[in-house]
Amino acid sequence: MKIGGLDFEYGLFLAPLAGITDRAFREICVSYGAEGVCSEMISAKGLHYNDKKTALLASFTEKEAPFGIQIFGSEPEIMAESAARLANNDYPDCANLSKPDWIDINMGCPMPKITKNGEGSALMKNVALAGEIVRAVKSAVSVPVTVKMRSGWDDKSKNAVRLAEEVVKNGADAVCVHGRTREQLYRDPVDLDIISYVKRAVDVPVIANGGIFSSDDAMRTLDKTSADGIMLARGVLGDPFLFSEIRARLKGKKYEKPSFEERLGVAYLQAKNAVAYKGERTAVCEMRKHLSYYIRGEKGTAEARRRINSANTLSEIEEIISGLKTKYAEEKP
Numbered sequence: 001m002k003i004g005g006l007d008f009e010y011g012l013f014l015a016p017l018a019g020i021t022d023r024a025f026r027e028i029c030v031s032y033g034a035e036g037v038c039s040e041m042i043s044a045k046g047l048h049y050n051d052k053k054t055a056l057l058a059s060f061t062e063k064e065a066p067f068g069i070q071i072f073g074s075e076p077e078i079m080a081e082s083a084a085r086l087a088n089n090d091y092p093d094c095a096n097l098s099k100p101d102w103i104d105i106n107m108g109c110p111m112p113k114i115t116k117n118g119e120g121s122a123l124m125k126n127v128a129l130a131g132e133i134v135r136a137v138k139s140a141v142s143v144p145v146t147v148k149m150r151s152g153w154d155d156k157s158k159n160a161v162r163l164a165e166e167v168v169k170n171g172a173d174a175v176c177v178h179g180r181t182r183e184q185l186y187r188d189p190v191d192l193d194i195i196s197y198v199k200r201a202v203d204v205p206v207i208a209n210g211g212i213f214s215s216d217d218a219m220r221t222l223d224k225t226s227a228d229g230i231m232l233a234r235g236v237l238g239d240p241f242l243f244s245e246i247r248a249r250l251k252g253k254k255y256e257k258p259s260f261e262e263r264l265g266v267a268y269l270q271a272k273n274a275v276a277y278k279g280e281r282t283a284v285c286e287m288r289k290h291l292s293y294y295i296r297g298e299k300g301t302a303e304a305r306r307r308i309n310s311a312n313t314l315s316e317i318e319e320i321i322s323g324l325k326t327k328y329a330e331e332k333p
Contacts, residue, residue: 001205001228003174004144006066006101008035010250011229012243013176014236015209016040016070016104016148024274024283025290027063028266029236033243037064041106044073044082058086062098068146072106074118074129076136079105087141102144102173103137107163110150110182121182124153124163131166138171148176148209148231151194154183160194161201168202176207176231186234195225207231215242215249238293240266260298260328264321267294275314284311291317300327 001011014021014029016038021029026037039058046054060067069086073079084090089099107130109120116122123130130147138145147167152158164175177198179190190211199206208227212218213235221230236242241258248255258266270290274283291308295301307320 003102003146003205006036006144008066008229010035010247011205011207011227012036012246013207013229013231014038014243015176015231015233016106017233018109019286020237020289022274022286023060023064023277024270025240026060026067027273028270029240029243030064032240033247034232034240036066036068038068038070038104039100041070041072041109042082042086044071044079045075047071047082047085048078058100060098060100065098066101067098068102068104069100070104070106070148071137072109072114072119074123074133076129076132079133080136080140083137083145084140087143100143102146103141104146104148104176105133105137105167105172107147107149107167108176108178108182110185115182121150121153124149124159124182125157127159127163127166130163131170134167134172135170144173145171146174146176147172148178150178150180150182151191152181154181157181158191158194161197164198164202164206168204172204174205174207174228175202176209179208179210192221192224195221195227199226199228205229209233213242215245215255218246219249238263238267238290238296260295261325263294264325264328267291268318268321271314271317280314281312284313284317287317291320295324 001008012034013036014034018040021040042057043054058069071082083103106120107123114120149163151160160177177195179192179195195208205228207229208221208225209231212232218230245255271287274287288308292305304320304324311317
C-alpha cells in the first residue's frame with residue numbers, strides 16, 4: 001500500500017498509545033516487523049505554548065522510520081501551526097533527529113479529559129470542524145496527512161463513513177478506523193462492517209484497527225474489511241513478536257513463537273533502552289506495566305510480578321529477569 005510517497009509492503013502499523021508506545025517500545029516493534037510507527041499523541045495547544053514535555057514526545061530516531069507524529073486538538077489554526085513546526089523540525093525543545101514522514105490527526109481518543117475539550121473522538125460529533133482541521137493541516141505541511149477515528153460516538157451515531165468522506169475531501173491521504181465507538185471504549189464487539197463501508201466509500205488507503213490479538217484476528221480483519229492494512233494496539237503489549245507472526249502468515253510461511261526466555265531477553269532490552277532515553281527513575285516506573293505484559297500467562301510468576309511492581313532500578317529489573325530465566329531453565333523438561 002502507498003500513503004503519499006510512502007510504500008508499505010503489508011501495511012502493518014503500531015497504534016499510538018499514550019504512556020505506552022515510547023521510543024524504546026517502538027524500536028522493538030520495528031525490529032519485529034512493524035512497518036510504520038507513530039508518536040504518542042501530542043497536544044497541538046501544548047506545542048503552541050512551547051511546553052517542553054509535550055515537544056519531547058515527538059523525539060525519534062532513524063531506527064523507527066518511517067515515522068509519524070500524531071497531534072490532537074480542535075482549533076484548525078493551532079493544529080496547522082503545530083503540524084508545520086513538527087513537520088519542519090522547527091521546534092527548539094523537540095529532540096527529533098529527523099523530520100517525520102507523516103502527520104496523523106487524532107479523532108479517536110475516547111478519554112474524557114480529551115473529549116471534554118471537543119478533541120479526539122469528540123470531533124466525530126462535528127464533522128465540518130474535522131474537515132476544516134484536516135484542510136488547515138494539509139495546507140501547512142508537505143508530508144502526508146492521515147486521520148485516526150472510531151466507528152462513531154455511540155451506537156446511535158456511527159458516522160465513520162461520513163467523517164472519512166469529509167476528511168478525504170479535505171486532503172487526508174489515508175484513514176485508520178477503530179471499529180468501536182467512543183462509548184464502548186475498548187469493550188467488544190469490534191464492528192468490522194463499518195470499516196468495510198469506509199473502505200468502499202473513499203479512494204485512499206484504509207487501515208483497520210481494533211481487536212487484533214493474534215494472526216487469526218489479523219487475517220479475519222483483513223478478510224472482512226478488505227482494508228489496505230491493519231494497526232495493532234493492545235495486542236502487542238508484551239508481544240511485539242505478533243508483527244513477525246502476522247508477516248509470516250501473510251507470506252504463507254510457518255512461524256515459531258519465541259520462548260519465554262527469548263521474550264524475557266527482549267523485555268530487558270526494552271528496559272535498558274528506555275533507561276538510556278528517559279533516565280532510570282522515569283523509565284523503570286513506566287516499564288513495570290510492560291514487564292507485567294511480557295510475563296502474563298506464565299505459571300509461577302506471581303512473586304516476580306510483585307517485585308516488578310516495586311522495582312526502582314534497572315539492576316532490580318535485571319535481577320528479576322535473570323531469576324525468571326533460571327527458573328524457566330530448571331523447569332524445562
